[in-house]
Amino acid sequence: xxxxxxxxxxxxxxxxxxxxxxxxxxxxxxxxxxxxxxxxxxxxxxxxxxxxxxxxxxxxxxxxxxxxxxxxxxxxxxxxxxxxxxxxxxxxxxxxxxxxxxxxxxxxxxxxxxxxxxxxxxxxxxxxxxxxxxxxxxxxxxxxxxxxxxxxxxxxxxxxxxxxxxxxxxxxxxxxxxxxxxxxxxxxxxxxxxxxxxxxxxxxxxxxxxxxxxxxxxxxxxxxxxxxxxxxxxxxxxxxxxxxxxxxxxxxxxxxxxxxxxxxxxxxxxxxxxxxxxxxxxxxxxxxx
Amino acid sequence: xxxxxxxxxxxxxxxxxxxxxxxxxxxxxxxxxxxxxxxxxxxxxxxxxxxxxxxxxxxxxxx
Ligand SMILES: [Zn+2]
Numbered sequence: 001x002x003x004x005x006x007x008x009x010x011x012x013x014x015x016x017x018x019x020x021x022x023x024x025x026x027x028x029x030x031x032x033x034x035x036x037x038x039x040x041x042x043x044x045x046x047x048x049x050x051x052x053x054x055x056x057x058x059x060x061x062x063x064x065x066x067x068x069x070x071x072x073x074x075x076x077x078x079x080x081x082x083x084x085x086x087x088x089x090x091x092x093x094x095x096x097x098x099x100x101x102x103x104x105x106x107x108x109x110x111x112x113x114x115x116x117x118x119x120x121x122x123x124x125x126x127x128x129x130x131x132x133x134x135x136x137x138x139x140x141x142x143x144x145x146x147x148x149x150x151x152x153x154x155x156x157x158x159x160x161x162x163x164x165x166x167x168x169x170x171x172x173x174x175x176x177x178x179x180x181x182x183x184x185x186x187x188x189x190x191x192x193x194x195x196x197x198x199x200x201x202x203x204x205x206x207x208x209x210x211x212x213x214x215x216x217x218x219x220x221x222x223x224x225x226x227x228x229x230x231x232x233x234x235x236x237x238x239x240x241x242x243x244x245x246x247x248x249x250x251x252x253x254x255x256x257x258x259x260x261x262x263x264x265x266x267x268x269x270x271x272x273x274x275x276x277x278x279x280x281x282x283x284x285x286x287x288x289x
Numbered sequence: 290x291x292x293x294x295x296x297x298x299x300x301x302x303x304x305x306x307x308x309x310x311x312x313x314x315x316x317x318x319x320x321x322x323x324x325x326x327x328x329x330x331x332x333x334x335x336x337x338x339x340x341x342x343x344x345x346x347x348x349x350x351x352x
Contacts, residue, residue, distance in 0.1 A: 001300055001304075002300060002304060002305060002307070002308050003308070006308060006311065021343070024342075024343070024346040028342075028345075028346040029342065032342055032345060032346070082333075082334050082335055082338040083335065083338035083339050083341070087339065088338065088339065088341050088342050089342060091338075091339040091340055091341065091342065091343065092342040092343045092346065094339065094340070094343070095322050095339075095340040095342070095343020095344065095347070096343050096346075096347065098318055098319075098321075098322045099319060099322050099323065099343065099347060101315075101318065102315045102316065102318040102319035102322070103319065105311060105315040106312060106315050106316070106319075109305070109308055109309075109311065109312060112300050112305055112308075113300070113302075113305055115297050115298075115299060115300060116297050116298045116299030116300070117299050121297060122297065123297050126297075139348070142348065143348060146350070147348070148345065148346070148347075148348035148349075149345070149350075149351075150345060151341075151345060151351070151352070154350065154351065154352055156352045159326070159350060159351070159352055162350035163324055163349075163350050165350075166349060166350050167324075232345075235346065236345070236346050236347070236348050237348075239346050239347065240347065240348065259297050
């Protein structure tokens with residue numbers, strides 16, 4: 001059962017990641033291109049001419065002049081030197097696909113733990129509710145404090161600090177969601193309104209505290225077009241909305257089918273509770289795709 | 290459709306625990322996609338640059 005859910009989660013995540021990649025390619029890439037164009041226009045004459053796609057011949061020269069090492073840390077605008085723009089655009093699908101795979105797998109295991117314990121009793125509804133909660137925790141909560149930025153926005157020297165802060169706010173979002181769920185469970189005997197207010201408080205208090213206490217990051221260079229920044233951020237948020245919506249529906253559908261089949265095979269077990277219902281352990285390999 | 294109303298039973302924790310080792314592996318994949326700058330992948334800037342557009346559009350801090 002767990003393995004089947006995990007496999008479905010990986011597939012649903014990969015698929016949702018590729019769908020989100022398609023959205024990002026269509027609605028986000030134009031803004032990435034605009035930002036990189038601005039970045040290159042603003043940069044002082046670099047060690048390599050912009051747009052040198054034949055990096056095979058350039059790279060040894062760069063290494064010979066001792067300029068390869070600094071690239072390991074916050075690179076400047078020289079990404080074309082290592083990976084050309086067309087390859088980066090293909091890499092977008094690789095990135096969102098692998099991201100979906102990883103997120104989908106973790107989600108499936110969390111889902112397996114929640115199932116029958118917390119939240120809606122049916123798999124499809126639980127999947128949608130959990131996907132919505134995950135979107136709130138790992139996308140909305142971070143986005144309010146540290147919104148997505150296009151290339152050319154951000155100081156390479158602070159990348160480690162910004163990454164750490166980002167991880168912290170994601171963890172705060174996840175912890176606050178867990179607190180809200182636990183609060184709602186504890187108040188399950190109370191009036192529904194009391195329960196909802198308690199859950200909302202359990203979520204909002206840590207989140208708002210983190211928003212207020214964590215240091216802000218303001219590294220948008222003066223003169224960067226506000227419209228481009230806004231449109232990029234909306235495209236980035238849209239990519240995540242598409243991912244979580246697609247994933248919630250795909251995984252909900254898949255897990256519903258798993259549970260329907262599982263229920264069909266274990267139905268006779270209702271009479272004797274002693275019967276070992278091990279049919280959930282070894283799902284046939286062929287049926288797991 | 291019938292699944293939307295089928296109540297589901299809890300999966301015992303010992304059975305769930307068997308699958309916990311998958312979590313660090315999956316998180317490592319997420320880390321390599323979203324945050325590595327060459328320290329773990331040992332590919333220098335290559336992996337970072339390959340995932341570059343995905344990082345920006347997934348909202349993760351990048352240069
Ligand atoms: Zn970068």
